[in-house]
Amino acid sequence: MRVELTVTAKGQITLRQAVLDHLGIKPGDHVDVELLPDGRVELRPAGTRPKLARLRGMLRRPGQTAVTLQEMQEAIEQGRGGSDEG
Numbered sequence: 001m002r003v004e005l006t007v008t009a010k011g012q013i014t015l016r017q018a019v020l021d022h023l024g025i026k027p028g029d030h031v032d033v034e035l036l037p038d039g040r041v042e043l044r045p046a047g048t049r050p051k052l053a054r055l056r057g058m059l060r061r062p063g064q065t066a067v068t069l070q071e072m073q074e075a076i077e078q079g080r081g082g083s084d085e086g
Contacts, residue, residue, distance in 0.1 A: 019043075 001022070005013045015025075023045055025031060030046035060066075 015043075 001018070003016055003019055005015070007013055020026075023031070023043065025045055032044050032046045034042040034044075036042060
């Protein structure tokens with residue numbers, strides 16, 4: 001769905017009812033606005049951003065053992081010892 005909105009002289013816009021319905025926003029609700037680097041904006045109902053804790057375990061694969069921070073650090077340090085060709 002594409003909706004065109006008009007900007008007022010005060011630099012404000014009014015969201016059409018179809019947009020509010022699509023977002024599930026009701027009078028008195030708050031809206032999060034994220035300014036994206038490519039000049040776009042993203043609107044969403046406030047409080048609906050994914051929690052960082054929900055990402056825990058996302059990259060886990062069956063049968064793969066967890067790597068400790070110490071093991072990660074050692075792997076990084078070993079990588080520095082490689083040749084600097086290129």
